[in-house]
Amino acid sequence: MIPKNKPKTTYTIKIIWKANPFCQLLINLKFKKMKTRTFEVPAEQMPEFAKIIGDHELDNDIQGINDDNEIIIDVFYEPEERLAVFELTELLDPEDDDD
Secondary structure, eight states: OOOOOOOOOOOEEEEEEEETTTEEEEEEEEEOEEEEEEEEEEEEGGGHHHHHHHHOEEEEEEEEOOOTHHHHHHHEGGGGGGGHHHHHHHSSOOSSSOO
């Protein structure tokens, strides 16, 4: 697993357009600072990895495969979604409970 953090910029923009006193349009554009974590996922763990991504609706990109035929996936997340990323990390690198 190769961890990478590539922060993305966050901006919040509010645009108010008034056509007349009775009509007002408010547009909120929200760009959040997201982090990126890169995972190398063995093919046999891909279904469970994909389920966690889907359950938490995490944005992701498949980058390709490495020399070990593991799937390289970038997962983009906001700070409040970090528990989902920890869940992905735990799936791929579980703690030894035998010790």
